Amino acid sequence: MSAPLLSCEGLTRRFGGLTAVSDVSLGFAMGEVHAVIGTNGAGKSTLINMLSGEMPASAGRIVLDGQDITAWPQPRRARAGVGRSYQRTTIYTEFTVFENCRLSAQAAHARPWAFWESAAACSISGPIARQALAAAGLDAMADRPAGSLSHGGKRQLEIAMCLATEPRVLLLDEPLAGMGAEETDRMLALLAALKPGHAILLVEHDMDAVFRIADRITVMVNGEVIASDAPAAIRANPQVQVAYLGEHA
Amino acid sequence: MAGVPRAAAPVVAALVLMALPALLTPYTSDLVIKIMVLAVFALSLELLVGMTGLVSLGHAAFFGIGAYTVVLASPESDPGNLALLALSSVGAAAAYAVFMGALSLRTKGVYFIMVTLAFAQMAYFVFHDTQLGGGTDGIYLNVRPTIGPLDAGNKLHLYYLALAALAFTYGVLALVRRSRFGHALAGIRVNEPRMRAAGFSTYFYKLAAFVLAGALAGLAGFLLGVKDGYVNPELLSWHESGAVLLMIILGGIGHLRGAVIGAAAFVLLKELYATPAFVGDFLAEHWQLTLGFTIIGFVALLPKGLIGLRARLTPAARKVST
Numbered sequence: 001m002s003a004p005l006l007s008c009e010g011l012t013r014r015f016g017g018l019t020a021v022s023d024v025s026l027g028f029a030m031g032e033v034h035a036v037i038g039t040n041g042a043g044k045s046t047l048i049n050m051l052s053g054e055m056p057a058s059a060g061r062i063v064l065d066g067q068d069i070t071a072w073p074q075p076r077r078a079r080a081g082v083g084r085s086y087q088r089t090t091i092y093t094e095f096t097v098f099e100n101c102r103l104s105a106q107a108a109h110a111r112p113w114a115f116w117e118s119a120a121a122c123s124i125s126g127p128i129a130r131q132a133l134a135a136a137g138l139d140a141m142a143d144r145p146a147g148s149l150s151h152g153g154k155r156q157l158e159i160a161m162c163l164a165t166e167p168r169v170l171l172l173d174e175p176l177a178g179m180g181a182e183e184t185d186r187m188l189a190l191l192a193a194l195k196p197g198h199a200i201l202l203v204e205h206d207m208d209a210v211f212r213i214a215d216r217i218t219v220m221v222n223g224e225v226i227a228s229d230a231p232a233a234i235r236a237n238p239q240v241q242v243a244y245l246g247e248h249a
Numbered sequence: 250m251a252g253v254p255r256a257a258a259p260v261v262a263a264l265v266l267m268a269l270p271a272l273l274t275p276y277t278s279d280l281v282i283k284i285m286v287l288a289v290f291a292l293s294l295e296l297l298v299g300m301t302g303l304v305s306l307g308h309a310a311f312f313g314i315g316a317y318t319v320v321l322a323s324p325e326s327d328p329g330n331l332a333l334l335a336l337s338s339v340g341a342a343a344a345y346a347v348f349m350g351a352l353s354l355r356t357k358g359v360y361f362i363m364v365t366l367a368f369a370q371m372a373y374f375v376f377h378d379t380q381l382g383g384g385t386d387g388i389y390l391n392v393r394p395t396i397g398p399l400d401a402g403n404k405l406h407l408y409y410l411a412l413a414a415l416a417f418t419y420g421v422l423a424l425v426r427r428s429r430f431g432h433a434l435a436g437i438r439v440n441e442p443r444m445r446a447a448g449f450s451t452y453f454y455k456l457a458a459f460v461l462a463g464a465l466a467g468l469a470g471f472l473l474g475v476k477d478g479y480v481n482p483e484l485l486s487w488h489e490s491g492a493v494l495l496m497i498i499l500g501g502i503g504h505l506r507g508a509v510i511g512a513a514a515f516v517l518l519k520e521l522y523a524t525p526a527f528v529g530d531f532l533a534e535h536w537q538l539t540l541g542f543t544i545i546g547f548v549a550l551l552p553k554g555l556i557g558l559r560a561r562l563t564p565a566a567r568k569v570s571t
Contacts, residue, residue: 052446054442054445054446073445073450074445074446075445075448075449075450075451076448076450078445078446078447078448079448083446084446086443086446090440090442090443091440091443092436092439092440092443094439095435095436095439099432102432103432103433103436103444103447104447104448106429106432106433107444107447107448107449108448111429112429112430112433112454112457113430113457114428114429114430115421115424115425115428115430115431116424116428117428117429118427118428119427119428119429119431119432120427122429125429161447164447165447165448
């Protein structure tokens with residue numbers, strides 16, 4: 001395996017006496033979907049929050065493309081290519097679908113101080129946003145208010161907004177939550193299409209989907225990684241079966 | 250087309266204001282100048298509250314600093330250079346906004362309100378308790394500034410100066426609204442965490458908005474200092490910060506024209522309620538009471554401000570016509 005694009009070593013997060021994430025060391029390689037699974041409270045979201053920079057780590061190191069980014073604030077990491085989507089739909093409902101994407105695309109590029117230039121006519125962020133919408137299969141919805149999209153559409157927009165920042169790493173927090181079978185298929189096809197150009201971390205509860213798409217699966221229990229391997233090996237791992245998969249069987 | 254009158258309304262308003270002095274008496278002219286000055290002040294706050302979602306209760310600090318600067322920087326017995334003095338007022342207000350914004354923007358919500366209030370009160374007490382600007386008595390501007398043929402001591406010149414400042418402020422903010430910067434501010438207002446995740450260093454965007462708002466409030470203060478020829482610490486007090494907040498609430502938060510309409514409504518209502526001939530001696534002395542009740546009435550009946558009046562009337566009109 002090539003050197004991972006994003007990796008963490010000994011990553012730990014404590015909330016008072018509670019250790020939400022304990023000594024986690026993982027790597028996320030370009031062209032790979034790396035799923036992180038675990039029961040509620042296993043520390044998956046906290047892990048994403050630390051990798052994206054939303055939450056500082058209590059201990060450990062995060063490295064992006066050979067650079068230590070542990071101390072970088074979230075906006076800087078985002079501009080360096082660490083994109084994330086949210087578990088809850090957090091789009092700007094009052095803006096159009098297109099404007100949601102365009103605004104994301106603007107962050108790393110266009111000069112914000114040029115106050116005399118129209119945002120709607122921006123020649124840099126506009127095309128990037130159109131591309132992201134097309135990739136996410138939302139181009140037909142571009143002019144609709146984001147709040148009027150279906151649940152599945154909102155999840156797609158969440159991915160499109162993430163893509164509009166032109167990330168190399170995608171940290172996806174339960175992108176399939178609450179989706180029907182058809183919507184799930186569409187989202188998995190989208191993730192498969194994005195795979196070659198991105199390192200994808202997928203936190204997901206839908207086990208069927210995870211085993212369909214993941215190249216590598218990490219299992220977390222109580223903030224600790226108990227296994228990290230190829231899907232077949234994870235399925236066969238007795239420790240994982242007891243700790244996690246067994247509960248669902 | 251609804252789009253055409255929308256863009257045309259401010260232009261028409263500006264043309265009307267340009268022609269207006271022909272019809273005005275000295276008293277009403279003074280009133281219109283006051284409205285225009287406060288409209289600039291209200292517009293500057295609208296940038297913070299309406300466009301960025303930052304509710305400040307210390308905006309009068311910049312207004313007062315702008316007003317004090319022109320008086321303190323003017324020569325004793327000669328007219329000062331109008332352009333230089335205006336730039337000094339704007340610069341001084343902007344400098345205090347950098348200081349105040351850099352620290353207060355580290356807080357959010359109600360804490361932000363309290364911290365801005367505290368910083369404004371700090372500036373207030375500097376002028377109130379020291380002899381820097383004549384203490385509580387305030388200080389007079391002996392000779393109004395001039396530049397070329399333009400003399401701010403001439404009421405008509407002053408009128409057009411205030412109108413130009415209002416048009417300038419409105420124009421700049423209208424451009425900001427449609428720019429990438431303005432859209433980023435809107436994003437910060439709606440969902441700041443999401444903006445950070447997209448890669449916006451939101452702190453610096455908010456600071457830029459805060460300093461621009463402070464600078465424009467300083468411009469309003471400059472005009473007020475020149476208009477009244479007198480400044481006192483009350484210009485920086487929290488009453489003034491509250492009043493300008495009331496103006497934009499009255500007019501309708503979220504629209505530039507709301508700030509202008511709100512400033513006009515505020516000045517006119519205050520004038521009406523403080524005139525014994527209209528409301529009687531007792532009420533005229535307690536104009537705050539009647540004004541307060543009116544504002545409560547407005548907020549209850551027109552939660553979107555005066556700007557929402559048309560939207561309230563239009564659906565009804567449409568129903569009749571179809």
